[in-house]
Amino acid sequence: MLWLVGMLTLVLVWVTNSPEWIKLTFDMQGRSPVELATITLFFFQMAFFWVLPPVSLKPLRGKLLMANFSMITFIAICREMDWHKAMINVSDVVGATTGTPFKMRFLTNSANPLADRLLVLFCFVAVIGICAGTLLWYIRPLLKGLFKFHPVCWSVAFLGGSVILINIFDRAGSGLKKYFDFVMSPQLQSLFTVFEEGQELLLPLIVIVAVIQSHFIYNRESDEENVMAQHKNQL
Secondary structure, eight states: OHHHHHHHHHHHHHHHSOHHHHHHHHOSTTOSHHHHHHHHHHHHHHHHHHHSOSSOSSSHHHHHHHHHHHHHHHHHHHHHHTHHHHTOOOTTSTTOOOSOSOSHHHHHOTTSOHHHHHHHHHHHHHHHHHHHHHHHHHHHHHHHHHHTTOHHHHHHHHHHHHHHHHHHHHHHHHHHHHHHOOOOOHHHHHHHHHHHHHHHHHHHHHHHHHHHHHIIIIIHHHHHHHHHHHHHHHO
16 A cells, blocks of 8 residues: 555656656755655664564574664665765776676676775675575565465565566666667656655655564564463463
């Protein structure tokens, strides 16, 4: 419901505003109101994991899971604020890869300094390892929960689907130009900007909803079971 309402709102915003206004409001290299709101919500999300944990923090595993979720959120913040790009600057190197260094051709270009390529490779391995490891850890209960219409699983599914759509809208313009020689009009480009940046704003909101659902479904049940076990022991 949150995703559907959000997408309808984004369409309404796109219809009622000019491409220039959308550019200033949604996409100003991390300085637009929407981007700043997204970053703020990501920081709030990181703290929210510990204030209202989706799983019990009593065992060590629970603390490790919260640390893992916090790390994934921090990775999202780094991407949103382009902190990762600030780590490497090869603009003065002859033959170096232009644009963002975090792409595969940066690793294969021998003109790029070896230390920078190793740093990019480490970031790739770390990010893919953390995200893929978390997905593999939860993929089985997630798929089972989807068929059982479990609210937490469906929230996570919408989260994953939104991430996929964000990447599609982000790369659609360059892909259409490169492979089909099609240049989007300012109006169409503004629509893709709204869907990309707007859905990024929805990501932490979806996570917060999933955390609340998980806390009251799993943590509450766990607490109630502990209370019942203590009561039985007293008897």
